[in-house]
Amino acid sequence: MSDTPVFTVSKADSIGREPTAGAVLNITADLPRTDTAHETEAWRAFAKDRYEAEAQRVVAALSALPGGTLDAVLIFLLQQRASLLRVPHRSSSAKETS
Numbered sequence: 001m002s003d004t005p006v007f008t009v010s011k012a013d014s015i016g017r018e019p020t021a022g023a024v025l026n027i028t029a030d031l032p033r034t035d036t037a038h039e040t041e042a043w044r045a046f047a048k049d050r051y052e053a054e055a056q057r058v059v060a061a062l063s064a065l066p067g068g069t070l071d072a073v074l075i076f077l078l079q080q081r082a083s084l085l086r087v088p089h090r091s092s093s094a095k096e097t098s
Helices: 041-062 067-085 092-097
Strands: none
8 A cells, every 4th residue: 555645636517618527646756856066057957847847737637626626726835835935024113223
């Protein structure tokens, strides 16, 4: 038995359009690693192209989700990323005392 989790979610209804096909998203491949000291311009280009191609495949798979689920996924992803980008700032009272 594999330790890889399997998630099952609903696919979009096909009301007024062609039936929506389900999708299987298999996240198991490891990105080849390199020592950052030895990264070359070619390696960075390879990684950029690979990330973009994989992102396009993920988006294609997620397009089978109902709109409300896709909206919630986008919100959760943005919240997760935004928390990494938060920069603490000093309050106006702290600025006055420095």
